[in-house]
Amino acid sequence: MPNLEHQSSEQRLEALHEAMETGSLSRVKRMLNAMHPAEIADLIEASPRGQRELIWEMTDPDNEGEVLIELSDDVRGSLIEEMDTGEILSTIKDLDYDDMADFLQSLPDALITQTLAGMDRQNRIRLEAVLAYDEDTAGGMMDTQTITVRADVSLDVVLRYLRRQESLPSHTDNIIVVNRYDRYLGILPLSTALTSQPETLVVDVMETKQQPIQADTASQQVARLFEDRNLISAPVVDENNKLLGRITIDDVVDVIREEAEHSVMSMAGLDDEEDLFAPVVISARR
Numbered sequence: 001m002p003n004l005e006h007q008s009s010e011q012r013l014e015a016l017h018e019a020m021e022t023g024s025l026s027r028v029k030r031m032l033n034a035m036h037p038a039e040i041a042d043l044i045e046a047s048p049r050g051q052r053e054l055i056w057e058m059t060d061p062d063n064e065g066e067v068l069i070e071l072s073d074d075v076r077g078s079l080i081e082e083m084d085t086g087e088i089l090s091t092i093k094d095l096d097y098d099d100m101a102d103f104l105q106s107l108p109d110a111l112i113t114q115t116l117a118g119m120d121r122q123n124r125i126r127l128e129a130v131l132a133y134d135e136d137t138a139g140g141m142m143d144t145q146t147i148t149v150r151a152d153v154s155l156d157v158v159l160r161y162l163r164r165q166e167s168l169p170s171h172t173d174n175i176i177v178v179n180r181y182d183r184y185l186g187i188l189p190l191s192t193a194l195t196s197q198p199e200t201l202v203v204d205v206m207e208t209k210q211q212p213i214q215a216d217t218a219s220q221q222v223a224r225l226f227e228d229r230n231l232i233s234a235p236v237v238d239e240n241n242k243l244l245g246r247i248t249i250d251d252v253v254d255v256i257r258e259e260a261e262h263s264v265m266s267m268a269g270l271d272d273e274e275d276l277f278a279p280v281v282i283s284a285r286r
Contacts, residue, residue, distance in 0.1 A: 012031070012035070012039070012043065013043055013046050013047070015031065016028060016031055016032075016043060016047075016055070017047070017051065019031065020051055020054060020055075025058065028054070028055075028058050029058045032055065032058055032059055032060070033060055037063045037066030037067045037070060038066075038070045040055070040059055040063065040067045040070075041067050041068075041070035041071050042070075043055060044056065044067070044071065044075060045071060045072060045075050049078070052075070052078070052079070053079075053082075056079055061090070061091075062094070064091045065091045065092045065093070065094060065095045065099075065103075066095070066099075068080075068091060068092070068103060069095065069099050069102055069103050073106050076103075076106055077106065080107065080111075085111070085114045085115055085118050086118070088111075088115055089115060089118050089119065096143045096145065096169075096170070097126050097127055097129075097130050097142075097143050097144045097145060097245075098130055098140070098141055098142055098143045098245075098247075098251060100127055100130075101127060101130035101131050101135065101140060102135060102140075104116075104127070104131065105131070105135050116128070126144040126145070127144075129144050129244060129245070130142060130143075130144060130245070133215055133216070136218060136219045137215065137216050137217060137218060137219060138213045138214065138215050138216070138217040138218075138219070138222050138236050138247060139215035139216065139236060139244065139245075140219070141219055141222060141247050141251045141252075141255070142215070142236040142244060142245035142246060142247050142251075143169065143245055143246060143247070143248065143251075144244065144245040145169045145245075146169065146176055146235075146243065146245060146246050147162070147165070147168060147169065147172060147175050147176065148175065148176045148177070148178045148182075148243065149161070149175050149176075149177055149178075149188065149202055150177070150178070150179070150180070150202070151177050151179070151185055151186075151201070151202050151203040151206060152201065152202070152203060153201070153202055154198065154199055154200065154201055154202070155193050155196055155197070155198050155199075155200050155201075155202065155205070156198035156199065158175065158188070158193055158202065159193060159194075159198070162175075162193075169246075169248075170248060170250070171232055171233050171248035171249055171250065172190065172233070173189065173190055173232045173233055174187040174188060174189050174190065174233060175187065175188040175189075175190065175193065176188075176235050176243060176246065177202060177203075177206045178243050181242070182242050182243050183240070183241050183242055183243070184212045184235055184237050184241050184242070184243050185206070185208070186206040186207050186208040186210070187206060187207050187210055187235070188202055188205065188206045188207070189207065192205050210229075210234070210235075212234065212235040212236060212237040212241070212243075213225065213234050213235070213236050213237070213247065214236075214237060214238075214239070215236050215237065215238050215244055219255045220255065220259070222234075222247060222252060222255070223252050223255045223256055226247075226249065226252045231249070232248065232249050233246050233247065233248045233249065234246060234247050
């Protein structure tokens, strides 16, 4: 049999089921650790209900949040039913805020309230900023973690500021330039910050042509903007041009993939959020 990374999804599923049937749990764990969270989610959804719990229990805790957000609503809900608020918080703590928001929006209102109450104030405020918008808008897609600078500082100051950060948000290709009131002014490409003279002021090299995306812009329109402008990331603002967050290319890929999956499932007469292994009576009602 080919190595795991060279196997098709069907081969991986077959190998995983074989390992579970033979009781080789250490092998199951090794296989899962070698997979991307999205692949684990696919395996969970393609497995009968009785085997899902075992796959989930054997999944590395560091990957659980990423796995959950890749699952359909029905399958995710069946796993969450067995989790308390503390377990939910532990699972989603390392997710981007847009992914956290997507996850929470699939929960019952009471559980959303409990989960938010268990967060520290800063995380709760950032998450509530995303939850304030429909999930199918730019505001619902955005991540509130951004790197911003003022226009009147030098690039030397910018670079020293960046070095003090433990890490940069994923897909950071630009630094967003704002005024003292957090109004969007433009972007400073990282490449420009790294290759220009240290004494140069941000205002002299920042780019102002890239227009921010309004928070109420539909997700499909956001995807088209990214495609038309070849964007990796884009700032999101409110009606007063105040910076709210940013959208990155991985968020847009999710939108495109979900649209494609919805089209395929619709042609087959299925709901893309439905659990295909749900009891027959429940599925028939749908």
